[in-house]
Amino acid sequence: MGILESLKKATEQATGIARPRKQELAEFVKMKKPLEFRFKDDGLVPNHPFWPFVVYRGAVRSVEQFDSAAVLEELFEANGWSSGWRDGIYHYVHYHSRKNKVLGVAGGTGKVRFGGNRGRTLSWKAGDMAVLPAGTGHQCFSASVGFLVVGAYPASDAYDECTTAQEHERALRTIPKLAVNARIRSMGAKCRWCQCGKNEA
Template structure:
């Protein structure tokens, strides 16, 4: 599926077909109350020492006029979250120690565990958005064949992938240093992310 989705994305960006565009994407965001979850360091996955995972259920009106993945990409990019990708979520536990991440479900349904082996399992479906502060473990446990996720990152930070005990010493130092993004990936400056992560300091 990733290769097919890469080709679709390339064609959509080249032609503008099936994409709402960044300006119109904001109108497709639905007001949603954030659900927050905090995870403790489990000995392998540090998770974030202060900031919670944020879940917005059904936060995007994916409609039928546009490609759901393109809608999600345009909305993220309109709020400054870029380096987008289309795929599933890795089936092994991993985390990012130098950057935050947002995951938007474009289609299908999947069971994803956040927080590491001792974390919590959530069933995610199309339109759901999850914002992971640096250090948050994530792993796809099972998914429909059409489970498609769009991921993106804020402009500050550097992508890395941590999986082993050897990654921990450096990760424990870098995770707290990753700054709060300037905008919520869905709701921009009016979103909950800034308040929730600032408040949790």
């Protein structure tokens, strides 16, 4: 799926077809009260010592004339989340110790566990989104045909992918030093992944 979606994305970016304009983005946002989870270190996955894992159910509505993945990419980019990609979620547990991450489901359904072995398995569907602070474990247990996820990161952070116990000790030092991303820090009336100015419902 990754190669096909990459070609599709490149075509959309070059032509503008099926891609919304920035001034249209607010139409796609459905403000939802977020769900927050805090996960403990399980010895392999450290999770974040301070910041919660945040989920927005049905946060983005689909509009027929636009590609749902392109809508998510434009929303993320407009709010400081870049280096976007389209694909699924790995079937093995992993986390990032040097990056915060935002994920949105563009299509299909999947069961994804967040937080490692002591975490939480959530059913995901199109329109759902999540903000994963650095250290948050994630892995896909099952997915429908067409389960498509869009992910993005703050542009300034360095990418890494941690999967082993040997990386755990380094991650414990790295994660607390990561700068607070404004989209995670915002705990007021605006949602944490965008700065649309709408009040949370």
